[in-house]
Amino acid sequence: MKSAREQARGVNPFLKQISASFSLAGLQLRPQAAKLIAEWLQGSACDSQQSENNAAEHLEEVVNICKALVQKQASAFKRLASADECIVDTDLAGEACRLRLGSSHGLGGGEDTQMHESSHSATLDDRIMFSEIAATKALGDGVFVIDALRDVERFAYSTTEGVFRHSSPAFLRKRWTEQELSQLRPNIARERYNLMLQRLLRDPRFFLSTDVANARRLEGQMDDSVCVTPVESLRAPSSGASGSGGKGNGRVISFGRLSRSGIETLCLEDLRKTVPLDISQAEVMSGFVGEGAFVLVEGEMRASGVFHVSTIGHPPILSRDATPTHVNFFGGPLEPRDVMTLKQMEISRPSEAQRLVFSLSDVYLDDSSVLSRIDRLIGLCVERQCEPSALILMGNFHSSGGGQLSLSPSFLEEFKNGFTALRQILKKRRQFLDRTRVIFIPGPGDPGPMSTLFPRGPLPQSLTAGIADDLQNVILASNPCRLRHFSREIVIVRRNFLADMAGRSLGPSTQLCPHLSRLWKEETVLERVKREEASGLSSVPLERRSVRAALASELAHTLAFQAHLDPLGAAGPIQQDDLRGGVTSATPSYWAAPLLAAWPTPEGTGKWKGGPDPKKCGKQQPPSAPPSTHPLWGAEQSLWLYPMPDALIIGDTSFPGENSAVSGGEAVSSSAGWDLEIQTGDAQPCLVCNTGSFARSGFSFYTYTPESPDGPAAMESSAVVD
Structure with a gap:
């Protein structure tokens, strides 16, 4: 009582x-x-x-x-x-x-209700089995394709309540007024700051200096704790009356977002204050760091009001177990209880839950050899009865790469003809489509009304020969796209991250420095390539393969650290009274100029498209051209990697292959993929792969294998051979 x-x-x-x-x-x-x-x-x-x-x-x-x-x-x-x-x-x-x-609430009625009522006195295992049977009817085959523009809602963290609140529906689920659209950019910047700060403070090692509840930790009684001083609390030392020196913060660690004041001055900002930075002696710990990134900086505030940075790095990755479970960050129609049911279905239906996911990038449908390899891949799957749960085909879907040609009638006709040819291949393989979803994700060179936006919408039906209307389980998806494979969350994105991020970062991190120092000790990479070209060498030095592996790790960890698919993207005003109008322009330092100039572009020209002049390497200079894509602010939440997914599949064809070479005066690239694991603190790491180019890497692609009783989840490179 x-x-x-x-x-x-x-x-x-x-x-x-x-x-x-x-x-x-x-x-x-x-x-x-x-x-x-x-x-x-x-x-x-x-x-x-x-x-x-x-x-x-x-x-x-x-x-x-x-x-x-x-x-x-x-x-x-x-x-x-x-x-x-x-x-x-x-x-x-x-x-x-x-x-x-023993009820079937939320899963249907009728026959299912009678089943549960009759099992009221059954054993526990029987009731679990009955629950899974009802869930199977409601959740289908356990595979859900989630559109970035239609299915991902926005949640904002409330600093006063300490919880996430629904902020706005998915971008295409709402009629936006001009006033709402004008407020999107500054609101998103502030909401993202609150998201990243709470993410940092969920790590028990970090606490704010302004938190009175952590006074004992401030006194140094916990050696493993890290005190973070807010940007608004940073103050310059002031001279005392005795003239014996000023009193300031001393050496501190602060957290904020990197921005620029004008062209040259790099700043650290939070919601209330902006502090100029001196990074001339700064050491970048890991990942790509640049304007728009949220960083931890260690240094000292000087009397001039400039914060002199000694170390700069990304905030740590937060484990999935430490993130809120009651919020559907991933998107789609499922509620948390449905995800729990999907976990049970993985146990009761292991053969379905352990089906593979194939991912290919640069699927040139105007190339007959590419079409024949896709036909062979599907045929092998049918013969061996090992159809994957999803076949992900990422652009570009034309070998010309689009660009200026994307609006020409001849290009559009060839583009549609490629999909017509693929449709004929799929029509012959109806058995394959009965069990497999074929998902098309547009590339940066593919035509469409949203081709210059990121995220961007699906390819239009008019350019794909009606392939999605004519065939079942064929889906024209957004870029990025999210795939729920039972309880596992997979994010797929087609973007040339390396070309976009390497030139905009402040400088090489300590992870890259050992490799770059070997390359640049006596000669630049460009000079080495010229020397090899003159001597007729076609092999690639071991050092470049080492740099390639380091770049892969830098890229993957930057996305994970920032929990975002556009970590160095354009940034809006973060402060309520910011009068800059949110217009900022990246000023690349181009530390990677000799490195990138030595590698061929996807076009195979041997020159880095839009890249810097290697002779001006290390000098600050404004961007040579506007960005190729512009952010779609209303769908920015679909770029979140919060919490970290189980797998991240990237289609970055600007990445150099291990067998890249310069031969006969012309650069040749294999555009091969790579894969690695990111430790998140969970039982299973996040698996990351870059599929590379299917058309230019010997028809290679990647296979995602879910976790099973026989072993952990895995990413494996495969190829279609004759």
């Missing part, structure tokens, strides 16, 4: 009993999950007028169901449940209550 104090405070009488029961069972119960179970027990007791003894029996069975679900998932992978897996959140608690009731 409730005590008078509990009645006055509205405390649920079951909360203490619930927490104790779960602790005895070796389960960690989230506070919100405890409240959910308490409300369910209280409502169940009131509806059926049960005594508290019967409520205790209900609680015991709910605990047993939660424990069985955890153990069932762990046993499917032939291991014991880890401490992280023993956490009971609201999704698992809600599923346990639903199984206890």
Whole structure:
């Protein structure tokens, strides 16, 4: 019974009993999950007028169901449940209550309801099985393609409430007024700052110097803690009355976004203050760092009001377990409880959950050899009965690369003819389309009404010969695109990141420096290439392969550190009273000029398109040309990598291949892909791959293999051979 104090405070009488029961069972119960179970027990007791003894029996069975679900998932992978897996959140608690009731609420009625009612007295394993049967009918084959412009809603972090609130619907789900569109850019800049700051502070090692609750940590009683001084709290030392020197912050660590004041001055800013930086002696720790990035800087504020930076780096990656689970950041129609059901389906339907995902980039449909290899790939899948759950085809879909030709009638005719030829291939393979989704993602050179925007919408039906209307399971997707493969989250993006980011970063990080120093110690890369060309050498030095691997790691980790697919993109005003109008222009330092000039472009010209003059390497100069793409602010939330997905598939064909060479006076590139793992602090790392160019790398592509009882998830390079 409730005590008078509990009645006055509205405390649920079951909360203490619930927490104790779960602790005895070796389960960690989230506070919100405890409240959910308490409300369910209280409502169940009131509806059926049960005594508290019967409520205790209900609680015991709910605990047993939660424990069985955890153990069932762990046993499917032939291991014991880890401490992280023993956490009971609201999704698992809600599923346990639903199984206890034996109802089919939220999954349909009719036959399913009778099934659950007849299983009310069945064993726990039977009820779990019945739940999965009903979920199968509601969730189909467990594969969902999520459009960046239609299916990803925006959430903003409330600093006053400490929770995420729904900010706006998906871009194409709303009629935007001119005033709303004009406010998008500054609002997004401020919301992104709040997102990145709370992400940093969710890491227990970091705390703000202004947080009074962490006063003991400020005194240095916790050596592993990092005190972060807000930009607004940075102050220059002021001279004392005795003339013995000023008092300022001393050597501190601060967090903010990099921006520029005018052309030359680099600044660090938060919501209330902007401080100029001196990075002449700064050491870049890891990743590409440039304007628009959120960074941690260590240094000292000088009397001139300039912050002298000694070290600059990205904020750490936050694990998926530490991010809110009740918010659908990934997008799509599913609720958190549906994702929990998909996890159960992975156990009950392992053959479906472990199907592969194929990804190809630069699929030139005007090239007969490319079409024949796609036909062979599909044919092999059908013969061996190993159809993937998804075949992802990324542009460019024409070998010319579009550009100036993208509006010419002859180009558009050839573009459509390529899709007509592919449609005929797919028509012959109806069995393949019965089990596989074929997803088309536009490339930077493909035509369309949104070709200069990022994110961009799908290819129009008029340019694809009606392939999506004529064939089932063919999807014209946005760029980027999100794919939910049961409970696993996969992000696919087609963009030439290296060409875009390397020249806009402040300088090489400590990871790249050892490789670059070997290359630039006595001669620039351009000079070395000329020397090799003169001597008739066609092989690539080992050093360049080392740089290539380092660049791959730099790129992948930059995206993960910034939790964004445009980490160095154009930045709007972040402060409410900012009068700059949000017009900023990147000023590349071009530290990578000799490096990039030595590698051939996708066009094979041997000159880096739009790149800097190698003779001016190291000098500050304004951009030589406007950016090739412009941000679509209304869909910016689809660029988030928060939380980190299970897999990130990149189509970057500007990346040099291992076998790149200069031979006969002409640059030749293999545009091969690469793959690596990013440790996020979770049980499974985030798998990242760059597919490279299918048409120019020996018809190679990448295969994503989900986690299974036989082993962890994997990214593997494959090729279609004769």
